[in-house]
Amino acid sequence: MTAIKHALQRDIFTPNDERLLGIVNVCKAGKKKKNCFLCATVTTERPVQVKVVKVKKSDKGDFYKRQQTWELRDLTVVDAKDASKENPEFDLHFEKVYKWLASSTAEKNSFISCIWKLNQRYLRKKLEFVNVSSQLLEESVPSGESQSVAGGDEDALEEYQELSAREEQDIESMMEMCEFAVSNAEAFAEKLFKELQVLDGANIQSIMASEKQVNILMQLLDEALAEVDTIEGKLSSYEEMLQSVKDQMDQISQSNRLIQISNTNNGKLLDEIQFLVNYMDLSKGHIRALQEGDLTSPRGIEACISASEALLQCMNVALRPGHEQLAAVNQQQKLFAELRDTFARRLTNHLNNVFVHQGHDQSSTLSQNTTELTLPKHSPLHRDLLRYAKLMEWLKNTHREKYEGLSRTYVDYMNRLYEREIKDFFEVAKIKMAGTSKEAKGKFATLPRKESALKQETESLHGSSGKLTGSTSSLNKLTVQGSNSRRSQSSSLLDMGNMSASDLDVADRTKFDKIFEQVLSELEPLCLAEQDFISKFFKLQQHQTVFPPLAQPETEEVDGSVPSRMPPQADHRHSVSSEKDLVRLMMNKIFQSIEPELNSLIALGDKIDSFHSLYMLVKMSHHVWTAENVDPASFLSTTLGNVLVTVKRNFDKCISGQIKQMEEVKISKKSKVGILPFVTRFEEFAELAETIFRNAERRGDLDKAYVKLIRAVFMNVEKVASESQKTPRDVVMMENFHHIFSTLSRLKISCLDAERREAKHKYTDHLQSYVINSLGQPLEKLNHFFEGVEARVAQGVREEEVSYQLAFNKQELRKVIKEYPGKEVKKGLDNLYKKVDKHLCEEESLLQVVWHSMQDEFIRQYKHFEGLIGRCYPGSGITMEFTIQDMLEYFSSIAQSH
Secondary structure, X not given: OHHHHHHHXXXXXXXXOEEEEEEEEEEEOOOOOOOEEEEXXXXXXXXXXXXXXXXXXXXXXXXXXXXXXXXXHHOOEEEOOOOOOOOOEEEEEOOOEEEEEEOOHHHHHHHHHHHHHHHHHHHOOOOEEEOOOOOOOOOOOOOOOOOOOOOOOOHHHHHOOOOOHHHHHHHHHHHHHOHHHOOOHXXXXXXXHHHHXXXXXXXXXXXXXXXXXXXXXXXXXXXXXXXXXXXXXXXXXXXXXXXXXXXXXXXXXXXXHHHHHHHHHHHHHHHHHHHHHHHOOOOHHHHHHHHHOOOOOHHHHHHHHHHHHHHHHHHOOOOOOOXXXXXXXXXXXXXXXXXXXXXXXXXXXXHHHHHHHHHHHHHHOHHHHOXXXXXXXXXXXXXXHHHHHHHHHHHHHHOHHHHHHHHHHHHHHHHHHXXXXXXXXXXXXXXXXXXXXXXXXOOOOOOOOOHXXXXXXXHHXXXXXXXXXOOOHHHHHOOOOOOOOOHHXXXXXXXXOOOOXXXXXXXXXXXXXXXXXXXHHHHHHHHHHHHHHHHHHOOOOOOOOOEOOOOOOOOOOOOOOOOOOOOOOHHHHOOEXXXXXXXXXXXXXXXXXXXXXXXXXXXXXXXXXXXXHHHHHHHHHHHHHHHHHHOXXXXXXXXXXXXXXXXXXXXXXXXXXHHHHHHHOOOOOXXXXXXXXXHHHHHHHHHHHHHHOOOOOOHHHHHHHHHHHHHXXXXXXXXXXXXXXXXXXXXXXXXXXHHHHHHHHHHOOHHHHHHHHHHHHHHHHHHHHHHHHHHOOOOHHHHHHHHHHHHHHHOOOOHHHHHHOHHHOHHHHHHHHXXXXXXXXXXXXXXXXXXXXXXXXOOOOOHHHHHHHHHHHHHHHHHHHHHHHHHHOOOOOOOXXXXXXXXXXXXXXXXXXX
16 A cells, blocks of 8 residues: 555646545445545645545556545535444535445545545535544544554655644745755755754753752752651641541531531421411311301301301311321311211201291292282291201212202202192193183183182193194085175174184283293293202302212192103112203102193193194293293203293194195085185184284294195185185186285285285286186177187188188078167176175175176177178177177166166
C-alpha cells in the first residue's frame, strides 16, 4: 500500500499541487468487484482545498488515472454501517449515496479517521458520522506522538502544517539578514547549523552555572519538608480533640432528635384525639332527642332532624387506619348503631300511625262530598307529612329496610283511601252524566227513571271491556215511507231509536262536555300533587339509584285483571333502574283505580251518545298534551295516554258505526227517497265536529274520519239511487249530492275540498241527465222523427236529400208537427211539471232549478229542430206550431200556477 501511495502521489497528485493524506482500496458494493482507490487530498496552495478523489487503474496500461473528484465540503454523512463489529462496508453521502466495500476494516477505519481530522482542521463543518466508533473521532492529536494516517505515520500531516504569522515573519527577517539564502541554500543551511551549535553551547554553560542555585533550592525544600512534618503533628492532635467534641455533639443531636420525635408523636396523638372527639362525639341533647324526642311538635321534629343529621355525620366519618382497633371507637360505633336503630324504630312507628290516622280522618269526610263533583284535597296531609321529609331521607340513607316498609305502608293506605274517593267521585260523575241524558230523553222507556237505577247501570259498566252498542244502531233497518214524506217525518222515525245521536241537542252535549272536563280537571291536580309529594317526601328526585320494587298489594282488581301499565309479578323481582321509575311505580299502585274508572265513565258516555266520543277525544288529547309537556314519562301522562287509546278506539267505532248504518239502510219501494238519512246524519256530524275540534290537537284524526265518512256517503248514495224504484236514479243522485255540496261549501272543511268539487260535479251531471231524459216525453214522436233524420245524415245521406226519403218526406214532417200544437205542448209540459214535482223532495227546493234547466234544454232542442228543418227541408216553409216566446210563456204560467 505504501508503494501505491507514493506512486499515486508522484504520478497523479504532485503534478496538480496536491498532497495525498489518506487512501483506501475499495470496490462498489453489490456489483462486480472492480477495484479502485479513494484518496483524501489537500492542495498545497492557499486557500487549502480538501477533496476525495476516485482513482482507477487504466485498462490500456499499467498506470492510474483520476476518474471522479468530490469536494469534502459537499460530504454530509459518513455511515460506517456497524460500530461494534468489523464490517468493511461504508457509505459516503454526497449529492447521492455512494456505497463502498473496503479491502479491510482497518483501511476503512483509517480512511474515516483521516476524513474526520481533515474536516476538523480545515473545514469544521457539521459532518455527521453514523455507526462510527468514538475512538476514531478524537478531538485533537497529541504533540510529539506519531500517528498513522493511511496505514503509515502522521508525519506528513505534521510536516505540512500551516505556518503561523509570527513564524512567517521570523523566517522572512532571517532570510533578509542572509542575502544569499535564496541563491545558495547550502551556504544558508551551513550558517544556520553553525549558529545552532553556538546556541547549544551557551545553553550547556548556563545549566552548569546554575548548579549552585539548584543546591540552595534543594536545601530550602528540605527545610520546608521538615516544617510540614511539624504542622502535620499539630493537626493530628487537633483532630483528636475535634473527634471528642464530635462524639459529644452526636450524642446531643441524638437526644434532640428523640425529643423531636416524641414531640411529633405527641402532636399526632393529640390530632387523632381531637379528630375522634370532634367527629365521633354526639352531644347529650342529640342523644336525648333521638331517644325521647317529640315527633309531633314542630320544635321536637326540628330537634330530631338536627340530631339525626349529627348522628349520620358521626357514623359516616372516614376513620383513619388503626382507629377501628380502639376500644373507645368501637364503643362509640356501637352506641351510634343503637341510637340509629332506636330512632329508626320510633320514627317508623310514628309515621305508620300518622298514615293510618290520616287515612281514617280522610275517610270520615268522604260522605260530605258525595253530592259534589269534586275530589277531596290532600294538601293538609301532605303539608303535615313534609315536615318529616328530612327524617325520611335520613331513614333512606341509614335503614333502607324500614324506609321500604314505610313506602309500602304509605302506598297501601293511600291506595285504599284514593280508591274509595275516586270510586265515589266517578259514581257522582256517572249519575250526573246519566241524569243529564234522562232529562233530555225522558220519553224513552229504555232509560232508567230513578237515580238508584242509574247508579246500578253505571256500576254494571264498571270494569267493562269497552264493547259498546252503537248510538244509532236502531237505524240499521230504517225505511223511508210514504211518497209525500218530508224531513220532519224522517226525524220522527229517528226519534223512535234508542239514544240516537240526533236525540241530544247541543245543550245536553255541552253539559256532558263540562262534566267530562271537570272530571279530568279534578284528577289532574290530584295526581300532580301526589306525585310531587312522593318525590319530596321519599326523596326520589335527587339522583339515580338502584332500588328494589314495592311488593304487590294484598287486594286485586274486581275482575282479577292487572292494569296494563303495571309490570307482571315476575318482573317485580328485578330492581327498578331509577328513582323516577320508582315514583311512577308508587303512583301506579296508589292510583290503580283511575284508569278502570275512566274507561267505565267513557263507556257510559259512549253508550248515552256515540257522538260524545268526539268531545272526549278533544278533551283527553288536550290533557295528554299538557301532561306530556310537563313530564312525558310521568304517571299522569302514561295513564291519560292509555285512556286516550280507548277514547280513540271509541271514536273509530263511532265512525265505523256510521258507515255500517249507511251500508244497511233500506228504502221503501212505494215512497220517494228524498234526502237520505245518512246524508243528514253526516251533516249533523260535520257541524258538531267542526264546533268541537276547533283549534284541537287531534284535528288529523277528524280529517281521516271525514274522508272515510264522505267516501262511504258517496258510495251508498249511488247504491241507494241504483236500487230506487219509485224515484229516478238521477233525482236521488242530484238531490243528495246537491245537499252534500251545500253542506261542504257552508262548513268549508279544507280536507274535503276534492270531495266538495266531486259532489258538485255529480250534482250537475245528474241534473243535466234528468232534464234530458224527462224532456223526451212531451215531444216524443217529434223527437223520434228528428232522430231518424240525424241517423240518415249520419249514414251518408245529404241533408237536402233527406226530404226525398219516404219515411222522412215533407208530408211526414207536417203530420208529426201537427200532432204537437201549442195547446198540446203546454199540456205535456204541465204533466211534466207535476211528474217532476212528485219526483223531487221539498227539503232541497230544487224544483225551480230543475224547471229552469228544462226550459233551457227545451229551447235548445227547439232551435236544434228548426235548424234541421232549415237544412233538410229548405224552401218548404214548414215551421213548428209554436214559437220560443210561446214556450217561455208556457213555462212561466205553469210554474206560477203551481
